[in-house]
Amino acid sequence: MDTRDVFDTSYFPYCNGALFCEGVSLEKLADEYKTPLYVTSRNSLVGQYRAFEQAFSELDHFTCFSVKANFNIHVIKALADEGCGCDVNSGGELYRALQAGVSPEKIIMAGVGKTASDIEYALRTGILMLKAESLSELRLINEIAVRSGLAARVGIRVNPNVTAETHPYITTGDSKEKFGIDETDLGEVFTLLRGMNGVELTAIDMHIGSQIFDRDFYQAAAEKLLDVLAAARSAGFDIRYFDIGGGFPVTYEPQKPAPPVEYFASILVPLLEKTGTTVIFEPGRFIAANSTVLLTRVIYRKHNHTGKEFVIVDAGMTELIRPALYQSHHEIVPLRQHGSTMVADIVGPVCESGDFFARARTIDAVNEGELLAIFSAGAYCSVMSSNYNGRLRPAEVMVDGERATLIRKRDTYEQLVQNEMF
Numbered sequence: 001m002d003t004r005d006v007f008d009t010s011y012f013p014y015c016n017g018a019l020f021c022e023g024v025s026l027e028k029l030a031d032e033y034k035t036p037l038y039v040t041s042r043n044s045l046v047g048q049y050r051a052f053e054q055a056f057s058e059l060d061h062f063t064c065f066s067v068k069a070n071f072n073i074h075v076i077k078a079l080a081d082e083g084c085g086c087d088v089n090s091g092g093e094l095y096r097a098l099q100a101g102v103s104p105e106k107i108i109m110a111g112v113g114k115t116a117s118d119i120e121y122a123l124r125t126g127i128l129m130l131k132a133e134s135l136s137e138l139r140l141i142n143e144i145a146v147r148s149g150l151a152a153r154v155g156i157r158v159n160p161n162v163t164a165e166t167h168p169y170i171t172t173g174d175s176k177e178k179f180g181i182d183e184t185d186l187g188e189v190f191t192l193l194r195g196m197n198g199v200e201l202t203a204i205d206m207h208i209g210s211q212i213f214d215r216d217f218y219q220a221a222a223e224k225l226l227d228v229l230a231a232a233r234s235a236g237f238d239i240r241y242f243d244i245g246g247g248f249p250v251t252y253e254p255q256k257p258a259p260p261v262e263y264f265a266s267i268l269v270p271l272l273e274k275t276g277t278t279v280i281f282e283p284g285r286f287i288a289a290n291s292t293v294l295l296t297r298v299i300y301r302k303h304n305h306t307g308k309e310f311v312i313v314d315a316g317m318t319e320l321i322r323p324a325l326y327q328s329h330h331e332i333v334p335l336r337q338h339g340s341t342m343v344a345d346i347v348g349p350v351c352e353s354g355d356f357f358a359r360a361r362t363i364d365a366v367n368e369g370e371l372l373a374i375f376s377a378g379a380y381c382s383v384m385s386s387n388y389n390g391r392l393r394p395a396e397v398m399v400d401g402e403r404a405t406l407i408r409k410r411d412t413y414e415q416l417v418q419n420e421m422f
């Protein structure tokens with residue numbers, strides 16, 4: 001399997017001119033469950049997790065799927081069944097991971113603004129660790145742990161001040177950003193921790209961003225983290241975990257292929273095996289992005305006097321906001337292959353000019369009523385959906401071979417108002 005291919009024909013093949021997910025016709029799924037509809041290939045999801053595990057097999061490590069990429073409990077469960085843990089960012093994501101059946105000792109919690117109730121919930125549940133991002137948060141964790149008599153295992157998330165080259169909204173390891181504890185504060189952190197009764201420091205942690213193509217950024221940040229590990233150990237702390245976060249890239253455009261995960265492993269394994277710790281990884285996008293397509297139907301076509309052609313579809317930025325927010329590219333293909341092409345803007349029904357999936361894109365000349373598949377829709381897509389414009393969050397289906405299972409029902413109008421009915 002080529003883990004880099006956006007159109008992975010082993011999971012999304014064309015059979016007699018019609019697009020399938022594994023052994024199931026996507027046209028049939030769209031007819032049965034209506035559109036917009038997310039369809040996930042279970043074997044792609046699990047295959048990516050296995051590919052990741054294979055690349056790091058020589059290293060003592062533990063992989064926690066970053067649930068913020070895709071928090072559907074059936075997605076989490078498919079990965080948990082393979083032995084994968086979870087990285088959560090809030091009480092809500094922790095609840096989802098627990099509902100999916102993940103055991104607490106396989107869950108870690110990040111987040112720059114954890115509230116007292118997030119912390120209490122995590123400690124009561126007995127998760128593997130909380131990753132603290134400020135001195136104030138460490139004080140609060142300690143206070144809650146002492147008050148409730150619960151053990152608090154913590155990692156400190158370090159801001160290594162490495163600016164990974166990616167979209168500015170998803171770079172997190174730079175001192176300009178809100179994430180992590182500044183390197184220069186670490187002496188104070190160790191002093192503070194030595195005086196605390198409720199907190200046990202077990203991990204050093206970082207996460208420098210997402211969709212990072214160049215391994216040099218990982219190397220630079222991990223080297224800084226190795227210095228922090230040495231300093232923590234000489235300050236007397238028993239550090240058992242070395243968490244380097246997520247950020248491993250995927251291919252969204254065939255013309256811009258992401259390097260394979262082995263490219264990162266070949267530099268990280270020799271560097272990290274020296275730590276004498278269990279290394280934790282938190283991939284989200286790498287595992288989920290290319291496992292899923294968003295199916296949408298063309299409602300109208302129109303053109304204007306400038307020669308511009310619009311394809312108006314029934315999905316919008318409310319279902320998949322990445323092009324609007326990060327100008328990200330998603331491949332779009334018709335479920336039935338055509339001979340001819342056209343240049344068009346593919347846009348949604350939402351009242352925003354930013355509601356587009358592609359601009360001036362050459363695509364197959366699709367007609368009104370036809371179905372399209374938007375690729376790479378498994379990470380940061382459904383999870384970022386909203387009810388803006390009174391839209392209903394879409395249904396989700398998971399395919400495993402010849403079997404398709406509904407894993408999320410479409411919202412209903414009643415749900416749109418239920419929290420306002422007293």
Ligand code: LLP
Nearest residue numbers: 066110207210211246247282283284285380
């Ligand atoms: N760990 C932490 C602490 C994180 O904040 C993140 C992502 C991850 C792991 C997983 O990163 P990944 O392996 O997926 O790159 N909405 C944006 C991405 C935001 C990423 C936030 N943090 C997008 O659609 O591109």
